[in-house]
Amino acid sequence: MQQSRPAPTDSAQQEERFLYAGYHSIISGVDRHWDYGGFPLPDGGFWRYREPNAVVVVEGNRLRVAAVPLTRFHNEVQILDNAKNMFFSTRRFTMPDEGTILFEWEMRARGINTRPRDLYDGFVSAHLLDFSTGMAFDFFVSNDTIATVYALLPFPGVPAPPDPEPERAVKPKYFCDFNELPLETAPWQWHRYGISYCKARDEVRFFLDGQEVGRYSEVPCKVDGCILALGLMTEKSIEDGRSVSLHGQGLIGEWGPFTITVRGNGEDGEKARP
Template sequence: MEKKDKELLKEEQNVKGNQMVLGDFHSILEEGKVWKTGGFTLPDGSFWAYREPEAVVIVRNDTLYVRAKLSRENHQVQILDNAKHMYYSAEPVVIPEAGEISFELQIRSRTQGTAPGDLYDGYVSLNLLDFTTGAALDFFAGNDKYASVYGILPFPGVQVPESKGTKYFCIFKEDTDFKPREFNTYRITYHRGNDEAVFYLNGKEVRRERNIPIKFNNFTVALGIMTEKDLSPEGSVSVHGQTVIAEWSPVKITTTEQ
């Protein structure tokens, strides 16, 4: 191949983007190889693990299946109470300085014993977490409703950059226009240069966030079983015997430099 042809090919690849697949669920028990147990190190040096002790984990046909009767609670810290069983990508995905990065997968969520119409009583998640800034871009899928989520959060041990606006926030947008209890395709894109994030469901744009106040640097990809119930004065109220059944496909990650 001539030098000119090689340069044209390189330019074409930069425009079209590079692709990788984050899956390899057959290695899910090999802690830190591709995935690791989610959680946070606490001020006393202990680790709060997002792991349900009685969870059933199955890998087949390149799909990760987890069934868990919820039991984990934290009575002091909201973020520690929310996630019940979660896997983090072993390494964060670096965000390109210019261009767009996209994360796409299929999720199926089925629950037992959750309150009808109450997404936050138990759901399945895709979380893109930037532990250098506190950023989170998420999809939450429940039995009969889903939500897109955009926030800057006080993750334990994370220093959030100062901004002129509200330092910590989390904006949820719920909808029922999806295939309940079936596989749906979820995609989140982020453009660092444009300070913009876009959420897609089954190929349709469902949300666009412009003027994001800080630059995100990298995303740890998280797959989770979660609740979102505000702590009461007495502590956690998120567990009452409900079960969440989660299924995830591998995550297709596409970067476009131009």
Template sequence: MRPAPATETWTYDDFRGAVLDPARWEVMTVPGADGTHHAYRDRNATVSTGDGHLEVTVHPFTRFHDTDRRQNNAKQMYRSVRRFPVPAGGQLTVEVDMAVRTYGQIPHDLLDAFGTVNVFDLDSGVVFNAAATNDTLYAVVERLPVPGATGPYVHRVVLETPTAPAVPHRYAVTYRADTSEVLFHVDGRVAYWARTPVPVDGFHIGMALFSARDLGRYTRAEREHGQGATGRWGPWRITSTPAPA
């Protein structure tokens, strides 16, 4: 009888270095509507690490645009250099602590100022985000309009977990290859689950601060009113579970 495949768990980054490790993280860049690449980097960002966490403050946000959300929504975002494969028929779990404090955020507005834990695949356009403001935690399941994708969408689901400014929570996002399902755990409890429209064979992970109110619904003054945020993340742990033998 063959032994059962072994589950592997390891720390991707415990943020013990004096600077963010460029072999593990890079600032996210995307092509804009104007054809040039844009970095998700706010000129007002302050960044610190080395104590077991990455901490980023942008106060106030300065990265705004009136027509292209790719140049507006993400103020500061880091993505993993490494892409983590999902075992065929198995599952992949990413875990990290995140604490978010927002400044000048409109109360109970999910998109005015928030921080995120990101699990995403740009090939399929599938995105899973755990998000937090001063007063609300929520899950995001999205499909981006990437080439070949049909039916882009975004679902935001408010979670029942109470929170407050700068309160840390433990987030775990698990993708199951056998069912194409994602499970969100917060502080050790299942908070939400959903089924994805297409199978995904690997993900990048990320950390970000956002302000993403609708460009067509709100004026620049309503979107840029001096708000900002601090996010604190770490450590990141990855668990890869093969399919049963």
């Protein structure tokens, strides 16, 4: 069990911090912290994000997954074509009504025969996903590019958000903002990532190696909770009823444990910096 729950500090701070990993359970099946992700299909089946020949290695609190080459694709549903191998956390993390929650972790990526400077040809990912609203806060990492992702997505089976009259709507109903960062990275280079969310202020913030690299206010849905997801992915639009996401490339990703810090009791969100 990869969790510890120290008592909060003093009443002015109201901080709780714990770890989430449990990657051994992917292999053992005991006290599962992670399952293969996926979504139900219209015909009653289920699409599982599982590369059949992926090699999964767990070293302590670190998870490494290699799929070389990638093979999974879907010719009709974009969200099923994108993720090739993905694990969902079995725990859903509750967002505090006041204060902030901060998720921090280390991650690195290596693309094999992926196209240079084309993030969407193959990347390693980490996600905060809310299947009750469709909100997603993510980091995508390739050999040479890192992007934050802020999205409201039509996940299969998730109720659609309220749809205002077109004449009154000032923002799209669904969206996905891939913010490619002007920062240098290299294949298999470790970085420390962080995503914080403040429900009371409808604000999400992204951190890389201790520095804020993105912030969005006016998050359109109140996120009451989220799961974590770890992926090997592409992001290429289906063309003429056919997936074009694969050309023999492969991906290797590695993730460390997640540190989750909850700061409540009205603590200023500015203090959520890693």
